[in-house]
Amino acid sequence: AQKITQTQPGMFVQEKEAVTLDCTYDTSDPSYGLFWYKQPSSGEMIFLIYQGSYDQQNATEGRYSLNFQKARKSANLVISASQLGDSAMYFCAMREGNTGGFKTIFGAGTRLFVKA
């Protein structure tokens, strides 16, 4: 069954340091996409980064990178040079391909606190 697990309810990081948010997933579909979203206190969902199951290289978008380890079924988000504005909830999500009906599910989230 499709499943996303985020084991860190909360994380603290010092401003300007890097932080890794963990995400593991489970699926039997060979084709799937992995996504990370940021949710500030306003409630909006902001798309950060995407990784496809067949991608050979880890995705990067500015200060965000995705550490994709397919054999371990993990897709950790790395935020470099943390900023105070990075304080928010972060969600890992997965969408299966046609076999899974393109269903998209989310993990429980990690709340990140950036300290000045």
Next chain:
Amino acid sequence: DGGITQSPKYLFRKEGQNVTLSCEQNLNHDAMYWYRQDPGQGLRLIYYSQIVNDFQKGDIAEGYSVSREKKESFPLTVTSAQKNPTAFYLCASSARREYTEAFFGQGTRLTVV
């Protein structure tokens, strides 16, 4: 501008009443989704639809109903059978492929008193 519009932003209803949350998108997306979020929690999938006139139950469909009569619209009805309807509801849409991100509306905060 293309996007997803949820209305209203805040909704108050009396216990026992059905209420319908609106979700409209002009992104020409085939797939649409409804999620429920409780305070400090993740997003739980209520219903999703991949094409017009078809939809599937998510993980917490009990007490909810949907329709997908038009590609642009995916309204969610919270029925009186839903035991704890007070929550933040998010609508999303995406292309019907596994490698494109979902776009979200601004959410509707439903409070049942």
